[in-house]
Amino acid sequence: MNERVRGLIAPTVATVVCAASLISLGVWQLHRLAWKEALIAAAESRAHAAPVEAPPESEWPRLDPVDYEYKRVRLSGVFDGSRQVTVFRGLFEPRGRYGGPGYLVMTPLRLANGATVLVDRGFVPEARKAAVGDGLEGGETTVVGLMRASETRNAFTPSDDPASGQWFTRDVGAIARAEGLTRAAPFFIDADAGADPAALPEGGETILAFPNNHLSYALTWFGMAAALIGVFAAFAASRLRGGGSEEKVHSAVGDGDGGRHRD
Numbered sequence: 339m340n341e342r343v344r345g346l347i348a349p350t351v352a353t354v355v356c357a358a359s360l361i362s363l364g365v366w367q368l369h370r371l372a373w374k375e376a377l378i379a380a381a382e383s384r385a386h387a388a389p390v391e392a393p394p395e396s397e398w399p400r401l402d403p404v405d406y407e408y409k410r411v412r413l414s415g416v417f418d419g420s421r422q423v424t425v426f427r428g429l430f431e432p433r434g435r436y437g438g439p440g441y442l443v444m445t446p447l448r449l450a451n452g453a454t455v456l457v458d459r460g461f462v463p464e465a466r467k468a469a470v471g472d473g474l475e476g477g478e479t480t481v482v483g484l485m486r487a488s489e490t491r492n493a494f495t496p497s498d499d500p501a502s503g504q505w506f507t508r509d510v511g512a513i514a515r516a517e518g519l520t521r522a523a524p525f526f527i528d529a530d531a532g533a534d535p536a537a538l539p540e541g542g543e544t545i546l547a548f549p550n551n552h553l554s555y556a557l558t559w560f561g562m563a564a565a566l567i568g569v570f571a572a573f574a575a576s577r578l579r580g581g582g583s584e585e586k587v588h589s590a591v592g593d594g595d596g597g598r599h600r601d
Contacts, residue, residue: 346574353570357563364559371552378548381408385546389482395453398523403487406525408546412482413455413527415447419474421517422446425505429461434531434540439464443539444508444526445474446519447481454519456510456526457481460539469538483529484544 385408392413393401424441431437440463446454462469488510496506500516514522531542 342578346577349570349573353566357566360559360563360566364556364563367552367556367559371550371556374548374550374552377404378550381548382546384409385484385544386410392455392485392527395449395451395521395523398525401524403525406485407487408544409485410482411485411527412480413447413449414478414480415449415455416478417457417474418446418448418454419471421519422470423500423503423505423513423517424462424467424470425508427461429543431545432461432540433543434461434535436461436463436466436538436540441467441470442508443470444505444513446517446522447479447527453521453523454514455523456508456513456519457483458486458508458526458528460529460531460541461543462539466538472538473532481527481529483527483541485525486528486544487525 384406387410389410389412392411393406422443422445424443426439427442428439429437440461443459443462444456445459447457448454459473486508489508491507491509498505498507498509498512500512505513508526510522510524510526513519528544529541531540
């Protein structure tokens, strides 16, 4: 084995390892893509299905958001307006007539057995905040809507301030603790739109949006693997073709020296 080939062993091994890692990441993203597409299909199917009875309190500890998110359910109870909170939200793609900055109205629905489920009754624009109490008249009411998992916050979400009634996330556990709700469900319900399109709060504003970038991530990993292989191929070809250049230079220098000695 000549010197030029031996010099390519280490770069070859490193390239194979790195390329294999990049390709495996791409394949993993394709598996994630299939999983996400199945999840999206299931959620959309649930959201447009006929409502079923909400799971009873006995099943709440075993619920998994993957299984129930966006499931259309029906439940009955009495709204408790005294423990209602409003969550600030900008509604910039409204389905109804109201939008812009405003509030999501989260009202506890007390069930017949004493347990409570938080219901997002809908959106109220900032200028109409006084309407958050609308729709609480009367006794027992039936709510139809979508089951939703408790919201999480990100680095850009302002901190909630329960003492002043300022909420920025629909955090079921935090709201239940702040309002002294016992036996509260670990999920909340996004209420459907009502029969009156002008009524507030405006229900039916659930955003069915599912980020799905796995295909682009997979193509990125595969592209990086291809680029790495291409760069290595060019390097190896150049090394094999031009490996004797140093010998030619030394030969030329030696001939020059010899010429001077002969002189």
